[in-house]
Amino acid sequence: MPTVKAIIRKNKVNLKGECVVYIRYGHMEKSVDISTGIRIEPKFWNDDKQKINSILGLRKSKSNEDLLKEKEKSDLYANSGIDKIKSELIGIARLLQHDDIEPETHLVKEKFLDKKKPKTKLKIEDNLFTLFSEFVDNSSKSDTTKRNYRTVEYHLKEFQKFKKRRLALKDFDIKFYDQFKQFLFNDLTKPDGTKGLSDNSATSTIKNLKVFLTYLEKRGYDFQHIIPHLKATYQDTPIYFLTEEDIVTLYEHVFESKKLEKVRDIFILNCYLGLRYSDLSRLTKDHIVNDVVELRAYKTLKDIYVPLTPIAKDILRKYDYELPMMSEQKMNEYIKEACKQAKIDQKVEKISTSSGNKTYKQIPKYEVITTHIAVKTFISLCCKKNISPKTVSIITGKTVKVIMKHYLGMDKSTVKDQMIKAFA
Structure with a gap:
């Protein structure tokens, strides 16, 4: 059964008297330590709770209230980072087990470090619509779903015409998302001549755009600055049926x-x-x-x-x-x-x-x-x-x-x- 535990090596400190927080991943009586990149003074480490506590032993007063709040905020951020790495390691182990692969220590560490490798920088010459066609062609989804993907491509091309400039991958940021959403709701001309999509049609476009960017993300492109913001909710509609x-x-x-x-x-x-x-x-x-x-x-x-x-x-x-x-x-x-x-x-x-x-x-x-x-x-x-x-x-x-x-x-x-x- 895989285990994870946050530890510090008190015998290894730098010139500032700080040591690194590691996550020790164990499986089948073997273990490997993986650095979190977080450094602390050993006295601020709570080994039982596996947490950083920088205000341990400090008394709160009006003079140090702001300092204590800043330390608490810093501890919260660092402890969240430690917990996140623990979860990622357990997640990698479970995925390996799901694929009938023993989650050995070296395999889990290797996959974890692979995920942390720098993303490929976007290139100006990367053609958005060429990549989109590859995305659709490589999809294993049904023909209906692929047609929905093509609808996103059509909407992006119409947005390109509306903005009177060529869209590129480097344009995909929060500003682009706000403008594209505004375009979908208010400016896109439909086949019947009216403007603006229904909420659910726009939501479908946004959700499938997120699928496309996630596809690129898995292939080395970096879209983490926008993917978490691509949120849209379908509106409930009447259920029609025959009696x-x-x-x-x-x-x-x-x-x-x-x-x-x-x-x-x-x-x-x-x-x-x-x-x-x-x-x-x-x-x-x-x-x-x-x-x-x-x-x-x-x-x-x-x-x-x-x-x-x-x-x-x-x-x-x-x-x-x-x-x-x-x-x-x-x-x-x-x-x-x-x-x-x-x-x-x-x-x-x-x-x-x-x-x-x-x-x-x-x-x-x-x-x-x-x-x-x-x-x-x-x-x-x-x-x-x-x-x-x-x-x-x-x-x-x-x-x-x-x-x-x-x-x-x-x-x-x-x-x-x-x-x-x-x-x-």
Whole structure:
């Protein structure tokens, strides 16, 4: 079991009477001392607490109050640095153990010192967008996530045009971040001609920009002056879903267009499967065992286990288990038209937030229908059928927290039924 302990070597002091604070890392009866770079007089070291205490034995008075506060502040900073190094060493040891590597003393020290090596200085000739393309190409994320990364690249290029100068890596500082954020919220022109992104769209851009800079950081570039400041929070949005009545209406509607009929079938199927579109797109008969869909999610690598309902079976058999899939973009376009023709047009409230300002608008439900709504419909149906969130978590591979916050919607009849039963 790896251990860490802060120590000093009282027999090794410099001309000022100071000695170095070391962190002693131990594993399997071997140990190695790693310097913290902190020097103190031995009398100020508390060996039991492994802390520096520079005011030990000093009495507080009005004359030395400011001095004592300064010493306390200095001790706090130094002790925090000592604790941080302890945590880093234990973290390195745990990562090695996770990879089935014995965290031997020399390995842990080597990895710790590697992390402390000076970062590569940014070069003027390093091309921002060349590096961004490499970042996207090297990513193992889904195609949808890669498209989101490309959106960041597009926004950076638009910001470059707005500023009328070429963006370079050396520009990425707090001033850049403040200006870029202002641009996203107020000045970026959208395809419909309006200006400014919604809060959640801007948040997505900021979070993915942070992913890009972290990618560069791991490859030797230094962005620690900005990465910790790239903070943005998603605003909660309404959870749209189809009710059972909506599903029946859509499923029984007779379309003149075979294309819309196929789109409707794919969408309804996923209202009973709850799969990400990327997983639905690769669904084959081989994934179905004893009327249960079993596959590993492409995005999260978590196992998905979905028993088939009668309607899901009928749709799969209709296409002989070879679904007529299309791009998600086309699917989102056509499912709106299908729902419009089926008169899924009851009013829902759309809330948009930009720069913290909310606008409310009543629109027909078909306008908010996308492939993602099928997943929310599936989870909401499960709730109405009294399937526990924990069971839904096992089925979908999503955490209970994510399900409760982003996917679970309740129609008015469900709320009414539960209230009547609760207070009957």
